[in-house]
Amino acid sequence: MQMIGSDFDGTIVQRKTISTKTREQIEAFRKRGNQFVIVSGRTVAKMKEGLKKYEADFYDAIIACNGAAILDGNLNWIEEQTMDEETVKMLLRDLAAYAPVADGGRAVSFALQDGQGMPILPDNVQAFRNGPYVDVVKRGVSKAAALRKLTGRYEVERLFTIGDGLNDIPLLDCAKDSYSFAHCPDEVKAHAHTIHTKIEDVLEDILHIQS
Missing domain, CATH: 3.40.50.1000 (HAD superfamily/HAD-like)
Known part of the structure; x- marks a missing residue:
């Protein structure tokens, strides 16, 4: 096949x-x-x-x-x-310090300039550029x-x-x-x-x- x-x-x-x-x-x-x-x-x-x-x-x-x-x-x-709860909380806390955007439902989005905020990502996650977005997922x-x-x-x-x-x-x-x-x-x-x-x-x- x-x-x-x-x-x-x-x-x-x-x-x-x-x-x-x-x-x-x-x-x-x-x-x-x-x-x-x-x-x-x-x-x-x-x-x-x-x-x-x-x-x-x-x-x-x-x-x-x-x-x-x-x-x-x-x-x-x-x-x-899925990412572990502590990692998600850390990302929400740290990224919110840059540019918070209120969003309904389970998804949360933030508006950032190119590269802004990326150095704070922990080793157990990785990011993919997706058009105007950056998607963060569990490493691997x-x-x-x-x-x-x-x-x-x-x-x-x-x-x-x-x-x-x-x-x-x-x-x-x-x-x-x-x-x-x-x-x-x-x-x-x-x-x-x-x-x-x-x-x-x-x-x-x-x-x-x-x-």
Whole structure:
């Protein structure tokens, strides 16, 4: 069995839509007995919102929170990696001294200038740049680490990865067949095996490799 691990925003979703051709290509890949995994920096709640908004039902598993959460094709939890309570309290306390922002629900966000506040991060956590955000997760957690768990679980013979952002670099590094796009930052493209213009070209390439 083969598997595609793909970022969502800016990758599967391009120009604020998922094209009909993209949907057909993913389904063609899955009908050959393979698995398609969405790998996102979004929280689980935001991921579910995105799936509903874009009517995306073409996945066999979801990796969210930059690898801290793994869900199956029915959105049941497979695994979660959480930071310990003391570390979370410390981060909230120390970052609040820079620029507090009130936010409802379980999530908490802060507005910081580039690099501001980063030196205070303890050794047991790590940060990923995610567009205008910085996502902080437990050390050892990443999109790549979570995807490797799924490849082991399902005995995947060949892995393809697709990404467009700085937080996708570990994802691109974990597969020999990795793809990014011409419009992406050079730092991201340097970690991809193949560069294409759009997602349909990437998926066409993967389907051709299989044929």
